Amino acid sequence: MQDYNTIIGSIQMRLNNCPTRSVMDRYNIGSGTLNLIMSRYKASGIPIEELRMMPPKDVEELFYP
Known part of the structure; x- marks a missing residue:
């Protein structure tokens, strides 16, 4: 389970077309979690x-x- 900041931050970064790797590195999550x-x-x-x-x-x- 991820916390509020990780959920909202990840979504916002992807909506802003940030690379998947940048989101994963910033929030210390894997590609499966981001997906x-x-x-x-x-x-x-x-x-x-x-x-x-x-x-x-x-x-x-x-x-x-």
């Missing part, structure tokens, strides 16, 4: 702006039920 976060983000259909307004615990539970 999982991004696939769950896309499946949720919730815009990043709305995710930022949610309580951290709710975001974590959304990505890691």
Whole structure:
């Protein structure tokens, strides 16, 4: 399970077209974790702006039920 900052930060970096390796290095996560976060983000259909307004615990539970 990843924390709120890792989830939001990873999504934001990828939306800003940062290389996958940069995201992985910054948050110390593997490619599988990053792919999982991004696939769950896309499946949720919730815009990043709305995710930022949610309580951290709710975001974590959304990505890691």
